[in-house]
Amino acid sequence: MTKRFVTTKVEVEGRVETKIAELPSRNPEPWTDATELHVVGQRVTRMDAIEKVTGSARYTADIQLPGMLYAALLRVPVPRGRVTSLDLAPALALPGVRGAISLDDLPEIKIDGVRMFGREIVYAHQAIAAIAADTMEIAERALHTVVCEIEPSAHVLTADTALEADAPKLRKHGNAPRNTPRIITRGDVDHGLFDADVTITREYRTPCALHTALEPHGAVAEWNGNAVTVWESTQGVFNTRSDVADAFGLSLTQVRVIKNYMGGGFGAKNGASHATYAAVALSRRLGRPVRCVLDRKGEQTDAGNRPATIQRVTIGAKRDGTLTAIKLDAEIPLGAGGWLGGPGRIYHELYRCANVHTTERFAYVNSAPMASFRAPGHTEGNFGLERAMDALARELDIDPVELRRRNYAEVDQERRRQYSSKQLDECYRLGAERFGWSQRTPDTRGTGRIRRGVGMSSVIWGAGGGPPAYATVRINRDGTIEVLTGAQDLGTGARTVMSQVAAEVLGANVSDVRTILGDTERLPFASNSWGSITTASVAPAVRVAAEEARDALFDAAAGMMDAEPQDLEARDSEIHVKSSDKCMCFADICEKLGDVMIIGQGSRGPNPENTAIPACAAQFAEVEVDVETGHVRVTRVVSVHDSGRIVNPTLAESQVEGGVLQGIGYALFEERVLDARLGLPLNPTMHDYKVPTIADVPAIDVVFVDAPDVVANHTGIKGLAEPPIIGVAAAVANAVTDALGVEMNEIPLTPWRVRAAVTRA
Amino acid sequence: MRLIVNGANHEVTAPAHETLVTTLRERLHLTGTKLVCGRGECGACTVLLDGVSVYSCLTLTAACGEQAITTIEGIGRADDLHQVQAAFVEHDALQCGYCTPGQILAAVALLDEIGNPTEADVVRGMSGNLCRCGAYPNIVRAVLSAAESRERPSA
Numbered sequence: 001m002t003k004r005f006v007t008t009k010v011e012v013e014g015r016v017e018t019k020i021a022e023l024p025s026r027n028p029e030p031w032t033d034a035t036e037l038h039v040v041g042q043r044v045t046r047m048d049a050i051e052k053v054t055g056s057a058r059y060t061a062d063i064q065l066p067g068m069l070y071a072a073l074l075r076v077p078v079p080r081g082r083v084t085s086l087d088l089a090p091a092l093a094l095p096g097v098r099g100a101i102s103l104d105d106l107p108e109i110k111i112d113g114v115r116m117f118g119r120e121i122v123y124a125h126q127a128i129a130a131i132a133a134d135t136m137e138i139a140e141r142a143l144h145t146v147v148c149e150i151e152p153s154a155h156v157l158t159a160d161t162a163l164e165a166d167a168p169k170l171r172k173h174g175n176a177p178r179n180t181p182r183i184i185t186r187g188d189v190d191h192g193l194f195d196a197d198v199t200i201t202r203e204y205r206t207p208c209a210l211h212t213a214l215e216p217h218g219a220v221a222e223w224n225g226n227a228v229t230v231w232e233s234t235q236g237v238f239n240t241r242s243d244v245a246d247a248f249g250l251s252l253t254q255v256r257v258i259k260n261y262m263g264g265g266f267g268a269k270n271g272a273s274h275a276t277y278a279a280v281a282l283s284r285r286l287g288r289p290v291r292c293v294l295d296r297k298g299e300q301t302d303a304g305n306r307p308a309t310i311q312r313v314t315i316g317a318k319r320d321g322t323l324t325a326i327k328l329d330a331e332i333p334l335g336a337g338g339w340l341g342g343p344g345r346i347y348h349e350l351y352r353c354a355n356v357h358t359t360e361r362f363a364y365v366n367s368a369p370m371a372s373f374r375a376p377g378h379t380e381g382n383f384g385l386e387r388a389m390d391a392l393a394r395e396l397d398i399d400p401v402e403l404r405r406r407n408y409a410e411v412d413q414e415r416r417r418q419y420s421s422k423q424l425d426e427c428y429r430l431g432a433e434r435f436g437w438s439q440r441t442p443d444t445r446g447t448g449r450i451r452r453g454v455g456m457s458s459v460i461w462g463a464g465g466g467p468p469a470y471a472t473v474r475i476n477r478d479g480t481i482e483v484l485t486g487a488q489d490l491g492t493g494a495r496t497v498m499s500q501v502a503a504e505v506l507g508a509n510v511s512d513v514r515t516i517l518g519d520t521e522r523l524p525f526a527s528n529s530w531g532s533i534t535t536a537s538v539a540p541a542v543r544v545a546a547e548e549a550r551d552a553l554f555d556a557a558a559g560m561m562d563a564e565p566q567d568l569e570a571r572d573s574e575i576h577v578k579s580s581d582k583c584m585c586f587a588d589i590c591e592k593l594g595d596v597m598i599i600g601q602g603s604r605g606p607n608p609e610n611t612a613i614p615a616c617a618a619q620f621a622e623v624e625v626d627v628e629t630g631h632v633r634v635t636r637v638v639s640v641h642d643s644g645r646i647v648n649p650t651l652a653e654s655q656v657e658g659g660v661l662q663g664i665g666y667a668l669f670e671e672r673v674l675d676a677r678l679g680l681p682l683n684p685t686m687h688d689y690k691v692p693t694i695a696d697v698p699a700i701d702v703v704f705v706d707a708p709d710v711v712a713n714h715t716g717i718k719g720l721a722e723p724p725i726i727g728v729a730a731a732v733a734n735a736v737t738d739a740l741g742v743e744m745n746e747i748p749l750t751p752w753r754v755r756a757a758v759t760r761a
Numbered sequence: 762m763r764l765i766v767n768g769a770n771h772e773v774t775a776p777a778h779e780t781l782v783t784t785l786r787e788r789l790h791l792t793g794t795k796l797v798c799g800r801g802e803c804g805a806c807t808v809l810l811d812g813v814s815v816y817s818c819l820t821l822t823a824a825c826g827e828q829a830i831t832t833i834e835g836i837g838r839a840d841d842l843h844q845v846q847a848a849f850v851e852h853d854a855l856q857c858g859y860c861t862p863g864q865i866l867a868a869v870a871l872l873d874e875i876g877n878p879t880e881a882d883v884v885r886g887m888s889g890n891l892c893r894c895g896a897y898p899n900i901v902r903a904v905l906s907a908a909e910s911r912e913r914p915s916a
Contacts, residue, residue: 045850045851045853046853048858049849049850049855050842053842053855054838054846055791055793055794058792059795061792062792064792136783137779212893213857213893214805214893215797215859261858263857264893264894266893296800491855491857491858492856650853653853654896654899655856657897657898657899658895658896661895661897685802686803687798687800693888693891694887694890694892694901695884695888697884697901
């Protein structure tokens with residue numbers, strides 16, 4: 001008997017976890033460079049574009065059910081304190097108000113370690129109750145009638161103050177999360193610094209950034225007997241199902257979670273949220289469907305963020321640029337909860353260096369909990385490390401690209417693993433060529449009001465995906481095909497690329513293949529769409545399922561066509577007998593089969609052992625800086641990516657452009673501002689929290705190395721979603737530094753910060 | 762009161778302070794129009810009022826009587842896309858799709874106003890519509906391409 005279940009390592013957002021994989025029914029030969037593919041690699045039009053341009057795509061916030069009520073959350077305007085009294089009666093007395101819940105009406109639920117609707121307030125705009133009414137307007141008006149008394153107490157907002165012995169405590173054991181400060185070390189950093197010819201020390205600061213997905217967090221819940229259906233704007237339907245079942249003591253068969261379309265996630269929508277639990281609890285109590293969708297202020301103040309960092313960096317190097325030591329001491333105020341994504345890991349991964357020591361001081365503070373945000377940790381860490389490398393290049397008078405090449409990491413040093421494939425060197429080569437890196441001269445900087453500069457940055461990100469993931473492929477009696485898998489399409493194009501993979505295997509027209517995602521009741525498991533893992537995790541399962549279905553279809557066709565299955569081939573939804581003109585289309589074959597349904601099942605096999613699977617990128621930016629106003633304009637970006645095989649260049653380019661633009665937002669505009677004295681967010685609107693507009697877009701040149709990673713998995717695919725944001729802020733800040741001759745070590749590079757730097761110079 | 766939405770008459774009883782986005786979404790079930798910021802900052806709720814683009818979150822329903830309201834549902838259908846919709850599909854000018862209805866209506870209004878816009882015209886005309894996925898480069902391409910296809914209607 002062969003072994004069916006094995007353990008394997010899966011890397012998600014820098015965390016390497018041990019997972020169990022169910023070995024697939026077959027292990028196909030990898031699609032290599034030499035494999036002739038007809039649908040995979042093509043610019044297939046996004047398959048849900050029609051629904052989106054006609055407005056018929058139904059998002060969670062669009063769900064309307066008969067008798068549905070609208071729920072709003074009551075939030076408190078202090079960052080720390082205790083709710084001493086809460087009277088919901090005036091709200092309940094209003095016409096149109098149907099119910100309200102607070103702490104006592106909920107099971108014990110913790111979100112990011114904070115008790116939902118708890119009476120201990122640990123951040124501003126924390127929710128303490130929910131009200132359901134006939135309309136949203138009534139629900140919102142009812143919030144203002146609630147009588148609530150809060151005893152405020154002293155709050156703490158920064159990591160250094162939170163870690164002081166007498167700081168107000170957010171957790172019984174103090175404000176340092178367990179196992180922190182997190183210290184990761186290899187070699188002997190002091191020895192490395194002693195060996196260095198040149199040492200640089202700098203402090204870098206990155207802001208707290210908000211996801212600002214256009215569709216807020218939200219859910220619609222409807223109970224049917226003892227079971228509940230939840231429509232949720234989520235990156236993980238199965239995670240959300242577990243969260244709801246755990247909270248309300250239900251079995252998994254009693255909870256169905258559906259996500260059809262969602263208006264952006266970017267990392268903040270990985271499970272049930274306040275809105276989910278409120279909708280489920282109110283719906284159960286009131287016996288009616290309830291929609292709870294955050295308003296914009298709620299989304300901007302209590303729906304996750306990328307935490308700010310302070311990174312103190314010391315790098316030692318030989319005269320020739322060889323790194324001898326990298327040292328980081330970082331402070332990360334997480335907010336009132338969250339996980340330890342930190343800036344440290346990239347310091348261990350990006351360059352060859354024997355002596356690396358990182359200290360990450362995480363702290364709980366009285367602001368809203370952080371959440372994963374597109375390449376959490378690496379985006380922050382990249383800014384510090386790649387700014388420091390730029391400073392070192394200047395100090396040594398070595399070209400920044402050359403300095404990076406001289407310290408190229410051939411293996412994953414931190415975890416002592418080989419790379420499945422790593423084309424970062426090719427990204428440097430292509431990027432420098434496309435950007436015209438070698439053509440830059442001091443003369444191009446200018447001396448007048450407008451100064452120009454260029455900068456670059458390198459990116460690495462674990463993006464291999466992995467098990468478990470399942471897919472089913474069904475062939476209907478009209479010859480059309482359905483791919484079923486419980487993954488999610490966030491706007492990434494998962495629906496389209498899974499259809500392409502199935503069409504490739506089956507020899508079908510891609511327009512005949514429909515991929516169905518995001519429903520726990522109907523679909524086999526696939527994990528959260530996070531960590532750039534979806535395509536590399538699910539596509540191999542789809543390939544196996546499609547192969548099973550294809551073999552069954554060929555068996556059926558062989559009988560009808562008086563041929564052997566191995567003599568058949570399929571193309572354009574037709575099966576041909578090789579070296580003959582006999583041909584049947586899928587529809588005719590399936591019609592003859594009647595209601596026989598061909599079904600293929602596939603699972604995602606294990607990852608290669610002791611192997612890191614990196615996505616890489618080299619990102620180049622050119623800026624213009626107005627020294628009088630301090631205004632920075634990014635004029636050109638070249639972003640070169642190794643993400644293994646590219647399934648759909650059009651969708652991939654769109655995703656890279658989007659990531660680059662979010663990176664520009666992070667570099668130039670985006671910063672949640674808290675009032676230090678009051679602890680309140682000062683810019684919880686889209687006017688005051690600036691995201692890039694169409695007028696901020698530079699020329700973006702997206703390039704793919706497009707080399708299948710045949711070691712990673714049999715499709716050769718690696719992840720792409722997060723790498724495009726990682727290096728942008730450093731590349732832009734390096735370019736502004738180049739333009740001004742003044743180091744820009746804190747983002748966002750707002751006009752006043754740039755003006756202050758110009759004045760200092 | 763009577764509202765004329767996408768050519769059809771609707772009898773609507775809405776309080777005087779109700780905004781058009783609420784009436785469209787919650788009373789008329791036209792959910793293609795999205796509510797994102799609710800204060801005229803993002804453009805997701807853009808609709809046309811007598812052919813002119815307005816933020817429906819800042820427009821009172823009571824002020825819309827006898828004016829022709831056009832929402833994304835009235836622009837084109839799946840089997841009969843408007844040129845702008847077709848261009849958005851062709852140029853992949855969307856990712857999650859949440860801002861897309863507003864973008865398309867802003868583009869339709871822009872092209873009605875300026876038949877043959879330059880890239881700078883498009884950037885200016887579309888700058889009131891935010892897209893967090895960052896589909897902007899393709900939105901510019903799509904709007905310019907739609908303008909071209911309007912210039913050559915026989916093509």
